[in-house]
Amino acid sequence: MSEKVYINGIGALSSQGQWHHDLFREAKELSRAVTPVNAPSYKGLIAPGMLRRMSSGVKMGIYASQQALDEASISIPEAIITGTGLGCLIDSEKFLHGVLDNQEEFLTPTAFIQSTHNTVAAQIALRLGCNGYNFTYVHRSVSFESALLDALMQLQDDQASTVLVGGVDEISPHTYRLLQLAGQIKQNDRNERVKNSESIGVNYAEGATFFTLSTLRTQTSYAQLVDLTLQHELNKEEVTVLVADFMARQDRDHQLIDALVVGINGDCQYDGYYDEFSRLFDNIPVLYYKHLTGQYDTASAFGLAVAARVLKEQEIPEVLYWNSDRATTGLRNILVYNQFNGKDHSLTLVRVC
Amino acid sequence: MSKPKVAVTGMGIVSAIGLTVEENLYALLNGRHGVSRLENFSSKWNSDIFVGEIKYTNEQLTGMLALDPGKPYTRTTLLGIYAARQAIRSAGLKDLSGSRTGLISATSVGGMDYTERYFYDYLTDPSLRPYITTHDAGDSSQQIAHDLGINGLVTTISTACSSAANAIMMGARLIASGRLDRVIVGGTDALSKFTINGFNTLMILSDERCRPFDNERKGLNLGEAAAYLILESEESVNAEQKEVLAYLAGYGNANDAFHQTASSADGQGAYLAIGKALKSAGVEASFVDYINVHGTGTVNNDLSEGHALLRTFGEDVPLFSSTKGFTGHTLAAAAAIEAVYSILAIRHDKVFANLNFQHPMQEFSFVPQSTVLQRSIACVLSNSFGFGGNCSTLIFTEQ
Structure with a gap:
């Protein structure tokens, strides 16, 4: 019998600021092509000398991870697992500019050292003095979900009792400009929201979302993380198979879904996957969040935070409703679905605890 | 409770000492190293450092793999497809679709080879733009999965120089936990100016051939390669009476x-x-x-x-x-x-x-x-x- 796994702490930084109680009441819908994080002061958490050298991704990661650990009253987790779609873009770009602009001369190692994809997980381990398991997944829109699957397996199969898991992605100007040229990010002069999106591309942003997972249920527990599955490719018609296969392997009392959290981001071409998904469930609330966080590869981690928070509070903030169906009974099971460009699908099941 | 056994039933490799497992073995047994001067692209350091370079251009690799030359394949992807196809053949696997087969690949440079080539040109030349979205680490894994016909669990690990070990480890755990029956695990990395200059600034590149565990050692030689293993559960091996190469x-x-x-x-x-x-x-x-x-x-x-x-x-x-x-x-x-x-x-x-x-x-x-x-x-x-x-x-x- 597998251990039960609980979400005992959440930390996040997004365009809406840090994870806090009134976040959804104060949240403002994004309408710009690119919105930076609304970052707090990192003073006190990170030494001034380090603060100057660290890119925003590392700082966001450290902040959000510490928030998640603090809430769960954990000082050193047994494993640290992160996901990032594009990695440490700022330092990568900085080093690349140096290589290209100066014909491979006058380079210094700092940016290169910090450009490695596992920098955030490594820096968290370094500051906590954590010698445990330390993995980083870098696979587009399932970067976070890969980390989450690993974390679940650490707790269910590999005898770990506390795991820190999170996702982080940062904005860097040149790469985001290129993603605009490639049609992934909306043009600067568009001023569209997720609900009235009509041009190609989506509104992008940056952020970090971390969770302290544990096999122990505590006073701070938000919800139980039951299971998740990843799938590389499927057609819209196959969404029903993905969901049916996933639900079939769950216990019966987990099969009654009370609400959905979806990664709808205003992408005219691929949001149809979420319509297919929602259609499989009758008259239950469908919640979205990327109108608040923007799109980035690990934004889906915020979707899990939304589900966990709703289960804990047993209340759905008005700003999260995608449809008009309201919850009629208590909220027990929430299913979270995300994909990007019709690829990298993930389903995550969370349950009240 | 003892841990379920994880069998290795196939492997594929492309490195500076050979395009197949057999060529690599021959070189290893006969002391034939593949460390040479950098030839595939020009760098300030061409005549200063030694590298383990695969002496085929991207165009040649694309041809050898019979891939569409009009599509944006990075060198990391080409090397990855090359080795992964061998691994599949060696394990005699046919249909890789379905939720019981996965791919866990590792890379550190991803598509940096094209990013460093077109970084500024992308702004002015629309014909290059299909390469923009090949930059991230996930691109090579997606392309390999697509080439092999894998549509289930596909992900990428990037933890610098231990990446492929971690991909192999994750694959084994997915099998041990019963989530997968078989998984293709390994890694792929191409040489790039970015990494050469990065390691150079750290002053750990040797100007000679590397001498591991020698008192007079002066640093490392960078190389490029890809290799994949096929990991399978005992049940999967027994069901098809497969030859097991070794156990992880x-x-x-x-x-x-x-x-x-x-x-x-x-x-x-x-x-x-x-x-x-x-x-x-x-x-x-x-x-x-x-x-x-x-x-x-x-x-x-x-x-x-x-x-x-x-x-x-x-x-x-x-x-x-x-x-x-x-x-x-x-x-x-x-x-x-x-x-x-x-x-x-x-x-x-x-x-x-x-x-x-x-x-x-x-x-x-x-x-x-x-x-x-x-x-x-x-x-x-x-x-x-x-x-x-x-x-x-x-x-x-x-x-």
Whole structure:
């Protein structure tokens, strides 16, 4: 019998600021092509000398991870697992500019050292003095979900009792400009929201979302993380198979879904996957969040935070409703679905605890 | 409860010493290294450094793979497809679709080779833009999955130079937990200006051929390669009466938590990773017949790894060698190509030579095996360590 796994702490930084109680009441819908994080002061958490050298991704990661650990009253987790779609873009770009602009001369190692994809997980381990398991997944829109699957397996199969898991992605100007040229990010002069999106591309942003997972249920527990599955490719018609296969392997009392959290981001071409998904469930609330966080590869981690928070509070903030169906009974099971460009699908099941 | 066995039923490799498993084995047995001057692209350092370069251009590789030359394939992807297809063939796998088959690939540079080529030109030349979205690490894995027809679990691990060991580890855990029946695991990394200059600024590139575990060692040679293993569950092996090449008996990952790039003097992370792997394999240290060390040839790595070996094995360190003198340090692919070499060591009862070794390190009484040696090998331990203090150990066994 597998251990039960609980979400005992959440930390996040997004365009809406840090994870806090009134976040959804104060949240403002994004309408710009690119919105930076609304970052707090990192003073006190990170030494001034380090603060100057660290890119925003590392700082966001450290902040959000510490928030998640603090809430769960954990000082050193047994494993640290992160996901990032594009990695440490700022330092990568900085080093690349140096290589290209100066014909491979006058380079210094700092940016290169910090450009490695596992920098955030490594820096968290370094500051906590954590010698445990330390993995980083870098696979587009399932970067976070890969980390989450690993974390679940650490707790269910590999005898770990506390795991820190999170996702982080940062904005860097040149790469985001290129993603605009490639049609992934909306043009600067568009001023569209997720609900009235009509041009190609989506509104992008940056952020970090971390969770302290544990096999122990505590006073701070938000919800139980039951299971998740990843799938590389499927057609819209196959969404029903993905969901049916996933639900079939769950216990019966987990099969009654009370609400959905979806990664709808205003992408005219691929949001149809979420319509297919929602259609499989009758008259239950469908919640979205990327109108608040923007799109980035690990934004889906915020979707899990939304589900966990709703289960804990047993209340759905008005700003999260995608449809008009309201919850009629208590909220027990929430299913979270995300994909990007019709690829990298993930389903995550969370349950009240 | 004993851990379910994870079998290796196929492998594929492309490196500076060969385009197939057989070519790699031939080079290893005959001391033919693949470390040369950089030729595939121009760099300020062409005549200053040695690299383990695969002497085929992207166009040639695209042709050899019969891929559409109009599509944006990075070199990392091309090398990955090359090795992964071999692995599939060697395991006799046919249909890879469905939710019981996965791909866990590792890369550190991803599509950096095209990003560094077109970084500014993208702004003005629309014809280049299909390459923009090949930059990220996930692109190569998606392309490999697409080429092989895998539509289930596909993901990418990037933990610098231990990446492929971690991909292999995750794959094994997915099988052990019953989530998958078979999984293609390994890594791919191409040489790029970005990494060459990065390692150069750290002053750990040697201007000679690397000399792992030599007292006079001057640094590492970078390389490029890809390698994949097919891991399968016992049930899957039994159902189809498959030949098993070796078993992945144990694995461990730990963090040195000492410095972003340098390893601790006492090799704490490495020591912990080796210990976890031995425990997970359920074997005593004395059971290990051969260690394929990380052995990059940098002053720091070999000293730190040596201390980890001393702490684990005492003065009775098993036969060990670094094969990086053959291939260069192939970064995120290194642990995958060394997994192939570890399995070859078991299959052919050989310890491969640690090339260019002359002077014992003053800190240790043990020395690497400097010539190829015939010896019964039933258990191989393979180390891989990366930036961010990331330390991983894999243990392969015959039974």
